[in-house]
Amino acid sequence: MSVPKLEIAGLNKWYPGKRGPMHALADIDLKLADNEFVSLVGASGCGKSTLLSIVAGLQGFDKGVLLTDGAPIVGPGLDRGVVFQSYTLLPWLTAQENVEFALKAAGMSAGECRDIARAHIELVKLTRFADAYPSQLSGGMKQRVAIARALSYRPKMLLMDEPFGALDALTRHEMQELLTQIWEEHRLTVLFVTHDVEEAVYLSDRIIAMAIGPGRIHAEFHVGLSRPRNQDMIASSAFIALQKDVLAAIRAGSKDEKL
Amino acid sequence: MSSPVETSTSGRNALPHTRAGVGRPPGAFRIGSGLDGRTFLAIAIAVFAGLLVVWWAATTSGLVKPIFLPSPGTVWSRMLELSADGTLWKDASISVYRMLIGFALASLMAIPIGILIGCFRVWEAAIEPFVDFVRYMPVVAFVPLSILWAGTGDGQKFVIIWIGTFFQQVLMVMDNVKRVPPDFVGLGRTLGLSESKILARIVLPSALPGIWDTLRISLGWAWTWLVLAELVAATSGLGYRITVSQRYFQTQTIIGYILFLGILGLITDQSMKALERVLFRYQSRQ
Numbered sequence: 001m002s003v004p005k006l007e008i009a010g011l012n013k014w015y016p017g018k019r020g021p022m023h024a025l026a027d028i029d030l031k032l033a034d035n036e037f038v039s040l041v042g043a044s045g046c047g048k049s050t051l052l053s054i055v056a057g058l059q060g061f062d063k064g065v066l067l068t069d070g071a072p073i074v075g076p077g078l079d080r081g082v083v084f085q086s087y088t089l090l091p092w093l094t095a096q097e098n099v100e101f102a103l104k105a106a107g108m109s110a111g112e113c114r115d116i117a118r119a120h121i122e123l124v125k126l127t128r129f130a131d132a133y134p135s136q137l138s139g140g141m142k143q144r145v146a147i148a149r150a151l152s153y154r155p156k157m158l159l160m161d162e163p164f165g166a167l168d169a170l171t172r173h174e175m176q177e178l179l180t181q182i183w184e185e186h187r188l189t190v191l192f193v194t195h196d197v198e199e200a201v202y203l204s205d206r207i208i209a210m211a212i213g214p215g216r217i218h219a220e221f222h223v224g225l226s227r228p229r230n231q232d233m234i235a236s237s238a239f240i241a242l243q244k245d246v247l248a249a250i251r252a253g254s255k256d257e258k259l
Numbered sequence: 260m261s262s263p264v265e266t267s268t269s270g271r272n273a274l275p276h277t278r279a280g281v282g283r284p285p286g287a288f289r290i291g292s293g294l295d296g297r298t299f300l301a302i303a304i305a306v307f308a309g310l311l312v313v314w315w316a317a318t319t320s321g322l323v324k325p326i327f328l329p330s331p332g333t334v335w336s337r338m339l340e341l342s343a344d345g346t347l348w349k350d351a352s353i354s355v356y357r358m359l360i361g362f363a364l365a366s367l368m369a370i371p372i373g374i375l376i377g378c379f380r381v382w383e384a385a386i387e388p389f390v391d392f393v394r395y396m397p398v399v400a401f402v403p404l405s406i407l408w409a410g411t412g413d414g415q416k417f418v419i420i421w422i423g424t425f426f427q428q429v430l431m432v433m434d435n436v437k438r439v440p441p442d443f444v445g446l447g448r449t450l451g452l453s454e455s456k457i458l459a460r461i462v463l464p465s466a467l468p469g470i471w472d473t474l475r476i477s478l479g480w481a482w483t484w485l486v487l488a489e490l491v492a493a494t495s496g497l498g499y500r501i502t503v504s505q506r507y508f509q510t511q512t513i514i515g516y517i518l519f520l521g522i523l524g525l526i527t528d529q530s531m532k533a534l535e536r537v538l539f540r541y542q543s544r545q
Contacts, residue, residue: 058445076448088442092464092541101460105450133541153450 003070005157005189006032006055011064013050023214024050028064030208030217035187039200039207041246043254047215048193049161055191056082056159068156078106081150085162087142089134095145096121096130099152106153120148124178140171144178151182157189164199173231176202180229197246201239202229207246211253218253221246329511337511338519347519354485354496357413361420362481366474369425373432378458383433390429398423398484402491411492416485423484424477435469436462468539475531482524
């Protein structure tokens, strides 16, 4: 078997608390194959966002192994693109300039920045709004720019932390469709955090359900649905059955052992 | 037939449930109800005009003696006189000069220090508690000391303005910097930017509109502290003229200068706001 794109083994994290350290993540073992789309689901407080943030290199951990392509992760880097729930578009830059900002950080020339940024703005279907400032864009549009930005510098892996959590249902569906389209065309390794089970089933190859107290992996589901995916599948019996199973796993994992 | 009250509520909040407004107080007394720009301006002007009329009536009717409060006409003609012989402009230019230098000194020091302690907890621990402590010392109490240290010249005016604005500015700039979303910094990290580049390319531009607002607010205080310093010990300036006029019972000059100071403050504030709209155009939705 080839080296996994992402390998997490025996990872533990504690947060300092008022009454001693709080065990945030306990013995996390997870492997992501190249081009795999994996979702992390679980009740709030299960540590799914913390785990993503650790993979992004934005937070440290206390024990365990964390590797991409077999090499240890020591901090944040351009090999992992991150999409935050809060859009994080810089308000003083236009949509186009926000993408260019990332490319410039990646060390590209001004000409390359312009061309690659334009291509990615087109990829997320925002060409008409390339020169608009974030304050003039809707939530969905902002998140599309953020996705374009994270894809633009070709990271090995895309890390998404509830990227569509703040969007209305209709826009969320549009964005899910856009993301599957991009993913199916470009084949990326994606680690996706969400609290929306339907979203997880629709997008993923594999779903990891986490439990709380301490945060740990509780159950794992392979999504057998064929690709390309489309919104009609949501009504299929296989989809609904899997959704029920995942939801049951989250429910079971949200009950604190000590209660 | 609809009453004016009903049209105003349904016109502003064009919600499907217009009946929900029934039984509620009329527009003017509903929390957060809107008002068009023209009406707003008309009300504001009417209040100014109304106060002017009250002032005029109280003085021309002989209700108030001119030595306590001269009529608007007397104040106006006195100001014209002082403007014609150049006194007003000489006083104003020296005061504006002092205010600008004092304010610039305070701002140029407060902005970098504020950014430093807003970004780094170690520097915050070293500086913030001390600044917070000094902030509560009344500026007025420093006036005698400032005269002892810096005499009665321009230097003493700078010192008073500096004491009055610098300590407040530092804390406000720190707050402006702290309000930069943590995810913005996270974004910079995931793009592999160094800490100094994150500071220059993300934190600074992000905090700039807030810092500008801090400058606008503290500019108003700088005016106050300048006049205070000039009232106590000066041989020129707007505050000095007010003190001298008190000695000769020239109430019309005092009132005129106070109003003039108000207008100067209003002009600086409005120019800062206008510049803000130009500098931070990206914040508007248009």
